[in-house]
Amino acid sequence: MDARELKIAAAKAALEHVEDGMRLGIGTGSTADEFVRLLAEKVAEGFKVQGVPTSERTARLCVELGVPLYSLDDLPELDLTIDGADEVDNALGLIKGGGGALLREKIVASASARMIVIADETKLVDTLGRFPLPIEIAPFGLTATRMAVERLASRLGLTGEIVQRPDKDGPYLTDGGHFILDASFGRIPDAEALANGLVAIPGVVEHGLFLNMADAAIIASQSGARTLLAKT
């Protein structure tokens, strides 16, 4: 299986958890896109879901393929969210936000009774941090906020570059109009301390550490898709 086929395999396995009539959070990224494509096929066959997208990108794909969409204000309580991830550790801690959708993804996942992550095995890590951690920040006070993040990192013994994510014609802007800092820490031994420290910085809108949120991760590899369950 090539990289795309692995994503499709994970998405297909996730679709088995989607029941007729569900209120569904729909993630963002190339793996979530595969899920949307498979979901759209079922919808075309008469399967009913009410989808809440986690980004404008996902919303566009759903509209194009005919997946019925609602806002989170229409449906503030969801049955299930299916989403991709940039990294997954053994405790189902995640790094997300490589596609810039972390804020809406976290809000939607938090409003869901269950979250299932879909990924290929290259995303599995022992310790989070190989993938640069996206930190969404308010444009106002960018430098002060970045310095506060650097001070926090240094207190926690984290080293590595923290760079503002660029786009074609300037800084990258999220769907919410915020900037992103990508922090290349390499390894984050205490992700919880970092998460708590980041949310305490006023200019930080959200960060890409999703801890204790995923209930299961469906990991696709050459030998098939296997499900890892969160320890309760």
Ligand SMILES: O=C[C@H](O)[C@H](O)[C@H](O)COP(=O)(O)O
């Ligand atoms: O902001 C984007 C999301 O967190 C994605 O779920 C994550 O980046 C994984 O994307 P992909 O499935 O394309 O690797």
